[in-house]
Amino acid sequence: MPVWMFVLVAGFVVLVVLAAVASTSGAASRAMTETFEGEVVRRYSKQHTLTTGMRTDYWLDVRTDDGEVLSVTLPGQVCARYEVGDRIVKRAGERWPSTPDGP
Template identity: 40%
Template sequence: MSSTVFLILALGPLVLVLAVIAVQRANAVDDAYTGEVTARWVSSSTGTYGTTTRCMMRIRTDEGQELAVAVDGRTYNALGVGDRVVKTPGARWPVRSG
């Protein structure tokens, strides 16, 4: 019985963290906004599995919100500071508005 309790206590926080990450990702896909890229940067960290690189953009929405958005490398290279962007519900990344 004590091993069952230990297993639940050990795996409970991991399951909770994974659930929170899944909900955040699902909400990010449903977001919609238009705005302008005001900054962009790449951050990297070295961990157990090697170097991890994150491409980030700061977007000021037309409503005045400041968003820090993690994007893939293709989106990062396609958009620059000053570009107008639009993010539609269901799309993973913002794209240049045209």
């Protein structure tokens, strides 16, 4: 294989890896800046079968004070803290929502 072909392929691989890292970090930074306050209207989970085993995803549906319903993806331990009817607050700079009184 000519050297220029190797450089072209290697450059493409590096570009794909950088794009993947940038898209993942963007989602995390958006989650950190998101803010809302509202009431939990639904808590649910869904199991997925993967080639490496089972994975469970957890969500809270929150009706915000503005009337919008948001689906928030959370780790299982965080999701288990809340029940339907609980009031929660998501502040900028915090990764997960909390109760108005604290974590």
